[in-house]
Amino acid sequence: MSFKSPFPDVEIPNLSVYDFLFGRVDPADAERPALIDGASGAVTTYQTLVAQIGGVAGALAARGLAVGEVVALHSPNVPAFAAVFHGILRAGGVATTINALYTAEDIAKQLTDSHAKFLFTVSPLLPQARAAAVTVGIPAENVIVLDGADGHPSLADLLTEGHPAPEVSFDPATHLAVLPYSSGTTGRPKGVMLTHRNLVANVCQINPRMGIGADDKLLAVLPFFHIYGMTVLLNAALYNRAALVTMPKFDLVEFLSIVSAQRCTYVFIAPPVAVALAKHPLVDDYDLSSVHSIFSGAAPLDQELGRAVATRLGCRVRQGYGMSEMSPVSHAIPFDRDDIALDSVGPTIANMECKLVDPATGQEVAYPAEGVSAPGELWCKGPNIMAGYLGNDEATAETLDADGYLHTGDIATVDAEGVVTIVDRMKELIKYKGYQVPPAELEALLLTHPQIADAAVIGVLDDEGEEVPKAFVVAQPGAKDLDEAAVIAFVAARVSPHKKVRRVEFIDLVPKSAAGKILRKDLRTRETAGK
Template sequence: MTTLRRGTRQMWNLMENGKIIRDSSSRSMSTEPRTTRIQEGKNGEKIFKSPFNNMNYPTMPLHEFVWENTGKWGDKVALKCGVTGRRYTYAGARDASNWVARSLLNMGFKAGDVIALVLPNLPETAIAFLGSVEAGLIVTTVNPHYTVDEIRRQLINSGAKGVITNAEIAPVVLNATRETLPSKSPFIVIDDATLPVPSESIPFKDLIDRGKSLPPVPNHPWNFDDVVVLPYSSGTTGLSKGVMLSHKNLIANIQQVKASTDDNVWKETTETHQEIAPLLLPTFHIYGMNAVMLPNLKLGVQLITLPKFTPQGFIDVFEQNKVTCFFLVPPLLLFLATAPMVAKKHIESIHVMTSGAAPLAGTDVERFYHRFDIDETKLQFIQGYGLTESSPVTFLQTLKSKKYASIGNPICDTEARLIDLSTQEDIVTPGKTGELWVRGDHVMKGYYNNEEATKNTLTPDGWLKTGDIAYFDEELDFYITDRLKELIKVKGFQVPPAELEALLRTHPDIEEAAVIGIPDERSGELPRAFVLLKKDKTLKEKDVQDFVKGKVSEYKELKGGVIFVDTIPKNPSGKILRRVLKEQYAK
């Protein structure tokens, strides 16, 4: 892996109205200087440049990149189930993924076909993912908590030609595939020791066993810009869309993050040391996929997979393993800081914790440090910011400055702009808010089969409009304050209001509805519905909540409550003014 030296930010150059403002603040990260500045673009844009040096990326397929150094630590454990204890060494996982690739091609899959992985976090999830990639397929990752209709919608939209799932949810997924996938499409099931593998399915183990005697994976034409994964995101508005991410996008982001942190944050495996990290964040989500699973396999880390969160199962992982790194979302930090069952012995071997998916509250970090009397020099916090559309990381804050709410600076090889919502002009004044735009090799190719959404999100010169409202301080550290896109985030999961509103309008007694997210200490946000009933109709809050329950995933349910209103605020074009509802709720 190419590793660049990082240094101290000794000087910030800020261009404002033609003048250069200097700030001599210093935050030590190593011994060499690094500089962030605002540069003027070809068309007068004010572009925030990364404080980290530029770098080159290896031009190779994703699976080769991840497995590149496996020979150095082939006998080390790569993947271990936190529930059953079954495990794969790096040599075993590498071989298994290759055999899976051979079997998939033998089944009739062709390079460029889409295969859907509807899987929780299991050791075999990574093997299925990388085996599919090695076969030249495009992987679309599906939330395993989705309902039949939600799964069916993604299978149809992505054009999937086969599915890999696990025994526990196989009946639901099988139902979703009926009249959805092409005739005789492979339906492959991992035996997760929960339920029997359906008789009409192909056991995942057979792919590994049979693959051993099949011909090697043939070389096929490929390009670094070829789409390799198709995760789904709601983007700035509307229903979920397939995000086309290439080999280059994912590899670039892994390298960018590595080059934007200290050399000792995540250590590569050696004969005498191996990092151990729980893999609790779902790998169908870009955070779990390309910020945890793939980069840690690249480094030789031992990943302990957890298919779902239960307090005792979560604690058992820390009780039974000497965890050294932990990737989390804010509600998990709150759990660690408040749950009586968590003891200092569970976290004393951790040297770095990385938070993402939602803003991290400084009070929660301080509560965590205070409860366990932790030396802040021995346990480092990193906060990251990103989107599915950017593979995902775009900003990092090491939090050494105790700016717990800050997302920090653009990562290596990443540019940013801040756009005034009223004037559409670039902002170069500290403290002033605008929409954050980013650009770099990790930004998606576009939305699958959705040119209109792509044009609304990507500019012709490659800027990704994040839909998030941000500002920067005098030291050019950035902060996210709101979401222009109005997505609700429940424990890091995206909940598009439009989806719930459309569902509510199907109720025979509901005229109109609007959904917003309300703050919640444990979940981050919860969906709350404002409901306008049809004339002479009456419903109770529980009636509306029960109507939604079962039709959407559990985290999308209206746990923030239901309020009955006389009007739904809209603009002249008929768009629901959710911001007005949020302001009314705040009062």
């Protein structure tokens, strides 16, 4: 039996993301800070941001960007990210955001798959961005370096050209806004096609649950290139006329300094940050009394850890759940609900319907009249669900069914009050510090090593409770000098930092089904038994 959100439906306007967020900026909000550079304190007001968005849109249109064409954005969290991201959308383009940690090879793959025409980056990331652009044939004049670099236009160049934003027309319900890349429930990264309506809907759906106000200062350390940061921080904060304080990367001392100096009120994190906030002695050296709420996402937050953070900082702690394929949020513990257990992900958000399905039988799990349901795979549908995977009908059909339900690959329960708890994972994807690590990608790489006969990768918990990639390796007969350090170094030299193998175990045989599929559950059993 399916179950709907316990909250009433919210109205979702039929608007583009730009018109939804900036179609009308009240004069009283024009001089409010929209973005604050955490390092320098430099302020970008809402009035300035809207002007910059128009300037970027005009410059792209003048350079030949057509409605529906893709522009890549490869940048950490800096204030200019917002102007470029929304400038792309304002011009009718599609933004594909690229992980700032990616190697040149990773970037080239995404540029190729998305058919990007332009690439925005920053000077510290230019070597790998330029190499990727050369590989895929994007000319230097179409590689825009936000802070400037010889041989490339800068953001200042685009803005001083003075081109007006183009007049564009499209259907927000079907026109793509963004193409983040996700591994879904398994496999290699795929372009997630999210429409303007998807993004607008998710802001409308989560807004009553988050409690973000115009007087809030949100610390933006979670990357904007990730769908969590893109929707929950960038778009939701701007919609509420709050201020975003940007941090390009996490550093504990800088994090604490900025929260204290800027008097941040609302902090969005992933669980590894919670560990530091709960345990690190440095936290006591800073005044964090301005923080009223911490919201955790991207990976499961342990209940005791969350409580420890709440107690130490004297604030409320909440968590939610989602996927890139859901724009991303489907569940969240409301800011005003202290009665909901922190080991849950809260109720289903407005305008969504879910069901639990027994993966063994395919039968729907009954909704409980009281207590908690039996576990089942969580299926979700609503206006925030993706249009599909770019150029991959097979993967789309495996994830999105004919009735519009997205099969999440996570096992959950629901109680009689509609509160959902994630209890296990069907999908093979590893979540390292909130970043997706597809085991198949690492396995394919490991098999290129001449001394490795076979390999399998699963996620295991480290001493801090963080999921990390562990490789089970079968060595070739007579292999020499192949030890844990050699395997780790081999992978590290060829992947982005978050994809590194952190642990290695040598085994005689990788367990596989008759069809040749790796039996990861057997490896997990082995891992558990070994502890």
